[in-house]
Amino acid sequence: MLGTASPGRSWVLVEHPGRWPVRGFVDLPLALEIRRRVALAAAGAGARILLVRRHGRRDGDEALRWAVVHHEDSGAHRQTWGTWADEDDLLALPDALGAPGHTGHPPVLLVCAHGVHDTCCAVRGRPVAAALAARWPELTWECSHVGGDRFAANLVVAPDGVYYGGLDAGSAVDVVADHLAGRIGPTFLRGYTTLPAPEQVAVVEALRVLGPLGRHELEVLGSEPAEEGWEVRLRRRGIGTLVTVQLATERSRPEQLTCRAAGPSTVASHRATAVHVG
Incomplete structure (x- = not known):
C-alpha cells in the first residue's frame, strides 16, 4: 500500500x-x-x-x-x-x-x-x-x-x-x-500526492521513526538511485532532524488489482531496508 x-x-x-x-x-x-x-x-x-x-x-x-x-x-x-x-x-x-x-x-x-x-x-x-x-x-x-x-x-x-x-x-x-489536528501517522497512509512513489514510502518510514507530524513538517531534500533502489533524504522542518531512508525496489507477486481486472498483475513496490536518523 x-x-x-x-x-x-x-x-x-x-x-x-x-x-x-x-x-x-x-x-x-x-x-x-x-x-x-x-x-x-x-x-x-x-x-x-x-x-x-x-x-x-x-x-x-x-x-x-x-x-x-x-x-x-x-x-x-x-x-x-x-x-x-x-x-x-x-x-x-x-x-x-x-x-x-x-x-x-x-x-x-x-x-x-x-x-x-x-x-x-x-x-x-x-x-x-x-x-x-x-x-x-x-x-x-x-x-x-x-x-x-x-x-x-x-x-x-x-x-x-x-x-x-x-x-x-x-x-x-x-x-x-x-x-x-496536524498528526499524520504511518499506519493507514498510502502517500502524499505531490511526491513520487519512492519519496512517498520514505515519508511513511520517517513517520514511523519520528512519530506523527503535520502535512508540511517533513521536507524531502532529495532522492537518488542506489544499488538496490533509492536513497531518500528528509528533514523535519523547524527542528532540523535529518532522516535517510534506503529503499529496495521490487515487483509484487501477481494479484487481482481490481474487481474488474481481467487477471492478476504485478506492480513495482519500494521496501525500506534501512532508516538512519541524524
Whole structure:
C-alpha cells in the first residue's frame, strides 16, 4: 500500500447525485462540448476530475456544487467553490482552474464509493463515508475512482494531497481527527500526492521513526538511485532532524488489482531496508 498515492496537486469536484458511469465525468449525460471543455481545461492544469455526492439522501432543493482545490507547498492551499443548476454553469470550471482561488478553507474528505468501477469501493467505502459524515458533515463527500481499489476503503484529503487506505468506519474517524489536528501517522497512509512513489514510502518510514507530524513538517531534500533502489533524504522542518531512508525496489507477486481486472498483475513496490536518523 505504501507509495501508491496517485500524483496530483489539483482536483476538480463536480457534485452529481445520480448513478456514476464507470469512467466518471467524461461519460456523464452532459453536452459533449461541455465535457470536452472541462476535461481539456483540467488536463491542461494537471487536475483530476472527481464526481462527488453527499452520503445518504439528498435534499432535492439544494443546489449542486462544484469546486477546484489546489495544493500549495507552503500550506496555503487554495479553493474555489460554485454551484450549478444547468449544465452550462459548469463552463465556469475552466476559468476557476486558472483563478487564484481562496485560502483558509478546511480540507475536503473524499471517500471513494464508486461501486460501478469497483464493487469493493462501495462495500467498504460507504460505511466510512457514513462515519465521517456523522462527525464532519460539511467536509465529507463520497467520490468517484481515486485509484488503488484493492486498498479500499480509500480516503483522499484534498487539497492537502494525502491518501489513506485500508480504513474502516472506526479507524477512519481516528485518522481524520489526527489529520485535522496536524498528526499524520504511518499506519493507514498510502502517500502524499505531490511526491513520487519512492519519496512517498520514505515519508511513511520517517513517520514511523519520528512519530506523527503535520502535512508540511517533513521536507524531502532529495532522492537518488542506489544499488538496490533509492536513497531518500528528509528533514523535519523547524527542528532540523535529518532522516535517510534506503529503499529496495521490487515487483509484487501477481494479484487481482481490481474487481474488474481481467487477471492478476504485478506492480513495482519500494521496501525500506534501512532508516538512519541524524
